[in-house]
Amino acid sequence: MHFSTLQYTSLQTIADTFNLAFSDYVIPMHFTEVQLIEKLTRDGINLEHSVGAFDGEKLVGFILQGLGQWEGLLSAYNGGTGVIPAYRGRKITQQLYAYCIPQLKAAGVEQCLLEVVTRNQVAVKTYKAIGFTIARTLESYKGEINTQSPTDLPSGIIYREVVDLNWALAETFWDYQPSWGYNFAAIQRIRQFTRLVGVYNKEHLIGYGAIHENTNRVAQFAIAPAYRRKGLGLHLFQKLATGKTAPLSVINVDDKSEVTLNFLDDIGLTPFLQQYEMTLKI
Template sequence: MFDRYTFSFLREQDIPMLYDTFVAAFADYIVPIKITRKEFVMKFKREGIEATFCVGAFYGEQLVGFILTGLGEWQGKPTAYNAGTGVIPAHRGHQLTKQLYDFLFPKLRESGIEQCLLEVIDGNTAAFKVYQSIGFGVTRALDCFRRPVGELLLSSEEPMPVVELKQAAKPNWRAYTALYESRPSWQNTMEAFRRSPDEKLVIEAYSEELLIGYVAFFPRTGAIAQLAVQQGYRDQGIAKALVRETVKRTIAPALLFLNVDKSCSTLAAFLERIHLKRFLTQHEMLLSLQ
């Protein structure tokens, strides 16, 4: 019955159908995913998803599986980012993910793409094994944090540092890069932040006119894309001041910080200290096409 699948690249006009299949495929996911049609379109823009590089698996006329493909640069190489792979429940167990990638790889190579990047949830053993069998290898572990703003520990009796907080009219991303403890994940990069059509803000921290920290976030969702403080100024309350300012300017009921490099011990320790709760770990995986 399930041996008559066809595969094709999608088009812009297929996005409404793709949204319906996305919702159906992730309805029973490990982490519940609720996304509106408008947010789905914003996801396309933020993550650099190109409809004509997205692959669909069809059973008759029905779209039953897909790979959302974002295009960009990663560590200096042209890269295809898997922004989501899904198969609706009735069609799982037929190696559709592998077949989707087999269909996608030739176009990526012909287009000069040198590598593929993705994240998979720790605990999603089936997906992890599939990606390993295709040739992906783990590059690092990423932690996700969340907490209602009312439960965050942001007030303290410790003296606050003498810093000036300013909203950046024109973010200086080159200067921010020098403050990194590690590189952001794909959807938190400078390019992704700038592409996003959602409202976004960058708050900078200065000490005697020297930039020593910043936070880049989305007020509507409470999602923090980047937070960094210059080495030598850490553990002095600057990050806490930046998060406090984020809370003041966000309308979301909770703060969310996705895909923090697990090796970023300073940042992870700070997030836990202010009571952001780790709720998920993901494996970042990479595959070379060369």
């Protein structure tokens, strides 16, 4: 077995290996080559920094990684680790990190970042053995939005689709920091697949929502604190759900943001996935 970066490995090979590795995962996943490209783009994955384990010419394990700033540090985000079933139990994930960390350090990377499903205790233990620690717990919700009409919306409130937002202002509405795959940089990377809806009091931005059209995932949403508990959030989600036949989902909400979790419960969504965000200083 040998290890190498993935820039010379075809996307179809990576997709096939990904699908086999995740075929029996706690939440089975399957990507076409086109869907994989969208995921890699959203997560900022760079195949020059992604690594694979090969048995001869056969890709049997991988870590998909992208570099970027996270909490003030140049970080390597793990957008997916997988080992195909026949090769598990050989500590391939540990070997992949042992192989890539020196290269990441040479590129100036200061920390590694990933998310792992909390009930996947085998993976959690593996990452802890490598040296990762839990930074926070993230909750994901999905379901059908309540169809009730918001009552007594304040006068002058306008909802409209927009090309761009005042992101610096939008950030002041947050109750928690979005995860890597749903932050501002991620939205911009797949802007062509993302619909933005701004909430305005006359011409002043007081809220917004961003939804990935291909997956029905709400990447971000927020209402300015002074305008909450007035029905604006429910109306925003109803706007985001317009024309959708499949349920919406909201991914990776910080579990310390009780106001957000309560709101999602109130509008009809239910929790379906819990993940740990984990970091490793290198």
